[in-house]
Amino acid sequence: MAREECKTLLDALNKATACYHHLVLTIGGSADSQNLREELQNTRQKAQELAVAIRARLTAALRDHGLGAEERSEFERLWVAFSGCLDLLEVDMRRALALGTAFPLHASRLPLVRTGVAGVAARALSSRSLRHKADRDFEVADLRDLEREILQVGEMIHDMEMKVNVPRWTVQAREEAGAELLASTGASSAGGVSVEEHTGPCDPSKALAATVFSAVLLAAVALVVCVAKLS
Template sequence: MAREECKALLDALNRTTARHHQLALTVGGSADSRALRRELRRTRREAQELAAAARARLTAPLRDRGLGGEERAELERLWAAFSGCLDLLEADMRRALALGSAFPLQAPRRPLVRTGVAGGPGGPGGSARSLRRLAERDGDGDGDADGDDLRELEREVLQLSDMIRDMEMKVNVPRWTVQARQTAGAELLSAASSAGPASVQERSGPCDPSKALAAAVFSAVLLAAVALAVCVAKLS
């Protein structure tokens, strides 16, 4: 029962980590927005909750020295997959932190392009400043939203790094010692072997002697034409 629960948790963590990876790649691009940052924050928190639950489920049985060989081997495979998910999550969180710092969403307080227009509250310059203040106010209601999100993300990155180091200290399962249950790409090879011959036979069908004879005659005529063209070229 514990092994099945660990598999279910790892499946959910794998899907959430993959979603977080796709969202992290979008930060700083043309689709970046405040809604995307919120979804990225929600997804990484969900991934951290799943990681904490999977860690609690896997740590206790792996530290049990009386665990059977086959069951221990299966849990070690799950632990290796779990560690890979955490490594990807940490790398994507660091990427999101770097991109979020380089591409803040909050509008700058000073314009990057100076037009030379200035004036009082009723002039053109005052209108531009009013529009800028409205944009900043309608953005989030918090002038330092980007800074708060980045500081929170930085703390979460450090917490995840500490959790990974703590895991390695409590459970000593080197990844290179984990035995896979099947060779790499075995599922793809089995699917191709089961579907390949039948599909080829269906496409090709039985051999037709008349078609084979026609193909042989056509090949002979083509070779004769090529030889004739070569002789003409040499004589000329």
């Protein structure tokens, strides 16, 4: 039951990490906006919450000395996959910090409300200025939180390595690397062999007969064209 729960949580973490990676790549582009920055914040927080839950379950399972060999092997594979997800998440969080710092959404500007502007226009400009300040404050706070969360993820990775010693190179995969690619390539090769066996090798006598027939046909067509022009 714990293994299936870990698999479910890990699948959710994979999706959240992939979504975060896709969003990070749009920072500084034409699709960058306040909504994107908020979505980035929500996605990385969700990924971190999932990571905390998975770490607790996997750590408890792998530190259980009564765990069977098969169960332990399965949990070790999940542990390695989980470690890989955390590594990718940390890299993307660092990339988001660098891009967010390089491409701020709300640069510092001069006050929009000037002396002499009154009435509805003044209130509209004042409201826009306050909204701009709120967005700017969110962006600054978000980058500060992101920097702190990067350190937390790094500490989580270090803590995992200290509590559970599962070297990645000792975990055996269920399938060989590139098994799916080799399977598809093998199917294509098998299809090519079947076609060759069905058609069989080229017969020289048949090829010569086809060439002679084509030459006779072309001569007949040329003769018909000449007769038509003379008439």
